[in-house]
Amino acid sequence: MAAADSAKTGDPGALVPPTIPPPHRRTRGVLGTELRRGVGPWSAGAVVVVCWVTMYGKSPQWMGRWTETTGLLRVMLLICGPLAVAVGCWQGGRERRRATGDLLASLPRAPLRRTLLAVAPAAVWPPAGYLLAAAGCALATWPYTGGGRPFLSQTAADAVAMAALGVLGFVAGRLIRWRLAAPLLAAVTYIGLGIPAYADSPARWLGPAYQHWYFWDRPVWWFGPASMVWTAGLAGAALLAYAARRRTSALLPLTAACAAAVVLTQTGDGLWRPDPAAARLVCDDGTPRVCVTAVDRKLLPSVSAALADLNAKLRGVPGAPVRWIDGPRAPGPGEWQLPSPFRLSERGEIPDPAYYANWAVGYLFSQDCSGTDFDTPAARRAAAVNDAVRQWLAPHPDTNIPLPGSEVHLRRLSAMDRAESRAYLTLYMAADLCRADQVPVP
Structure with missing residues (x-):
């Protein structure tokens, strides 16, 4: 009573009970601490550097087409995916290395809640770095692309796959008591992600690093969301099976992952469909006319200039092309196939016009002469x-x-x-x- 009376009268010696913040505030503070410390921020920086250095070295292969940019970013998972697994594995073994497992287990926080806080750096930072790298590549592609749009759902699915790999690596780090588990799992992940590139079955579409090679296609709208369900479902099932009080709760994300896998494998190559707007021909006014697809229309002036001397020599010759075309359609009467201008371009220009024209002549006179004796x-x-x-x-x-x-x-x-x-x-x-x-x- 005296302490209470003193508190009311403003006595500085009064005993005031400590103010306990609400649980959600404590959780946010712990989560922020977890995200700021450890290997998480460093892993995001490593992902950005690896992606940008690798993509810069291959810039002629992707800068100028959204399909190529998205496809090569997916291939980056071959390098960044093992990194995410290694970070997750190292994060999962942190409490064992510090011998703080028993101390944390004595806290009133539920095991699943503690696990979610611990796995946050591995699930957040690598995909955040990947998204930052993808945004930089998109900005580099934008000035040179002639049409189409970026496939944002595919990039988001890649980021979810990175997060899922980090979670799977975390669970493995909690279960495997070996310091070399992280590099070993990274090597196994690299092999596992690379196998679909050499497979000829519909299951290759389950690989998050599998690249689509066609230039005038677009993914179906649900391809990205289904891929997210597939990878996130596997990671969620593994995490719940490890940390949830009722391990049967892991059946729900596992069922969703299996359903998404069935849809992806049954659809197969139908996940990408022709895009008529991307394959539409854009032509100049020359004779013969030069036509490229809409996605390469910014290259049309360079292609026309490269073929100017050749067209001048062919003009008026019977049997010469009336129109040069590029794209997925077969040439019609008087039309002749152009070599892909994108393959010989660099930042919206053709750096060697003479080589491109020489290559076009090779297309013009190419014939199947199998069975011919060339030694006479x-x-x-x-x-x-x-x-x-x-x-x-x-x-x-x-x-x-x-x-x-x-x-x-x-x-x-x-x-x-x-x-x-x-x-x-x-x-x-x-x-x-x-x-x-x-x-x-x-």
Whole structure:
């Protein structure tokens, strides 16, 4: 009573009971401490550095197409996924290394709650670093892409897969009492993530690092969410089976993961479908016309400039292309397939236009000559003529080593006037290039 009266009168010597914060505030404080300390923040930085360094080295392969950017970011899981597993495993063995397991078990907090707080750094930081790296790659792609949109659901599914790998590594770290478990699990994870790339079964779509290779496709809208359910369900089932009081509660996420796996494997290649807007042709006004797909339309000026001299030599020649096209559709009458401009581009430009034009000539005169004997004098002469024609139409010094006799034919072609060269090209394009006796000599 005296203490209470003193407290009311403002006596400085009064005994005031301590203020206990609500449970949710204590949890937020512990969670913030867990996220700020340990290997979590360092793992996010490592993921960002690894992704950016690797992606920078492969920038010509992805910068300019959202499909390629998303696909190569998925391949980054081959490196970042094992890192997430190793971080989770190390985080899971932290209490055993510090010998604080018995102390933490004496706290009034439930085991599942303690486990969720402990696993938070492994489940949050690696995917956060991955999302930051993906955002940087998206900003680098944006100025050079000609169409389409980023596949955000795929990137989100990759981040969820990273979190799931961190959780699985954490559970393994709690169960395996071995300091070398983290690097060993990382090696096993790398192998496991790489196996789907060499598999030919629908189960390969369950691999979070499996890359789709088609340029004019888009994923179905539910592909990303189903992948999230698959990976998150496995991780949630493992975590509940380890830490929940009722281990049967792990059956719910496990059932959801199995259902998502069935849907993904049954759909198979149908998870990606043709995108007519991406494959739509965009053409210039030249003769012959040059057409690229909408996703590469920013490359059209560079492609047209690269083929300008070649088109000038082919203009008016019977049998020459009326239109160069790129894309998934088969060429029609008067159309000829272009080599993929994206494969020879760099930051929205074609750095070696002469090489691209020489490659286009190779497409123009390519034929299936299987079964032909190339070790006869007539065949060697025809090969020299073919080499000279290709170098005359689109000269490039580094395409191949000149064949014996081709330089003589090239000098004759270069000495022809406009009418003579057109007459010769008419004969050449009408010939069966697989038959050496039909190849006209300049």
